[in-house]
Amino acid sequence: MNRVISLISLLAVSVGGFAQSTSEKLLMVCGDSKVLLVDYQQGQDSIPAVVWSWDAHEAMDLPTEYRTRKFNSMDDCKAIRQGEQLLVSSSSGAIAVLNRKDKKVVFYASVPNAHSIELLPGDLIAAAASTAPNGNRIMLFDQKHPEKPLYSDSLFSAHGLVWDQQRKSLFALGLTVLREYKLVGTKALKLVQEWTIPGHSGHDLQPTPDGRHLFLTEETGAWQFDLKTHTFTKIPGFTDAPHTKSVGRDRRGQFIYTVPEESWWTYHVRFQHPSHALSFPTMKVYKARWFRP
Incomplete structure (x- = not known):
C-alpha cells in the first residue's frame, strides 16, 4: 500500500x-x-x-x-x-x-x-x-x-x-x-x-x-556548431541517432534527448552520462529540455 x-x-x-x-x-x-x-x-x-x-x-x-x-x-x-x-x-x-x-x-x-x-x-x-x-x-x-x-x-x-x-x-x-x-x-x-x-x-x-x-540535429544525427570558428563537428560523448528531435546538456555533462519510437513521437525521455530513461506512456512526447531559467 x-x-x-x-x-x-x-x-x-x-x-x-x-x-x-x-x-x-x-x-x-x-x-x-x-x-x-x-x-x-x-x-x-x-x-x-x-x-x-x-x-x-x-x-x-x-x-x-x-x-x-x-x-x-x-x-x-x-x-x-x-x-x-x-x-x-x-x-x-x-x-x-x-x-x-x-x-x-x-x-x-x-x-x-x-x-x-x-x-x-x-x-x-x-x-x-x-x-x-x-x-x-x-x-x-x-x-x-x-x-x-x-x-x-x-x-x-x-x-x-x-x-x-x-x-x-x-x-x-x-x-x-x-x-x-x-x-x-x-x-x-x-x-x-x-x-x-x-x-x-x-x-x-x-x-x-x-x-x-x-x-x-538533422535526419542523420546530431552536431555541434562552434560559434567562434563556424565549424560543425559531432557532439563529443553523445551517441548519434537518426531523426533525433531534441538534444541538450546540463552543466555537469548529462545529455537529455528524444528520438521517435513511432512516426515523429516517443514515449520516453532519454539521458546519457549517466544513462537513464523516463517513461510517458500516455503522451506523444516531442522534445525535452533541461530547465535552465
Missing part, C-alpha cells in the same frame, strides 16, 4: 501554482497539448515526478480555436525570465507565452506549423514557421501587439531558434542552412551570415551551457 501511495505521489501534477521542488535538476517535456515540468531526482525508476503541468485544452484564457485546435501538438518549450515564464510552440499553428505560477497566457499568436519560439530583447518574440501554406519563414512579434507580425523572412522548413545574448544574434535553423540574424531597431531582423549544415532536414537547435557552441 505504501508503495502504491508513493507512486501516485510521484505522478501527481500540481493543480494550482507551481509546487516548488527540493531539487534543482528539473526538465521540461512537451507533446500533445501539454507541457510538463519534471523533477529528475525525485523520479522512481522510469516513473517521472511531474511537479507542474499546463494543458492548452484547459486554458480558458485562450480563444476557443487556439484551445481546441491550434495547440494540439506541442513541439517546443523553453523557460525565460528566471523561470517565471515559459515559451511554447505548436505545429498545429500557434505560439504562446505563459506564466509559470498562475498559468495565465500573456501572449499568443498564430504561426503556421510553428516549430520553435525565442525571446528577444525589447519583449520581441521570434517564431519558426515550418512547411505549410504561409509558412517556411521566420516571424517576429511584439508581445504588446499579438497576432500582428512585425517582420518575416523566408526560411524553408524553419525549425530552430536561439537568441545568443553575448553576440546579440538570433540563430535560425532551416532545412539545409543555419543562419545568423541581427536586430535592426525594434521591428526587423537582418540576415548577416549563413552556413550549410551537414546532413539534411535541420530540426533542433539549442545552446550549450558554456555558450560556445550550438547543438543541432
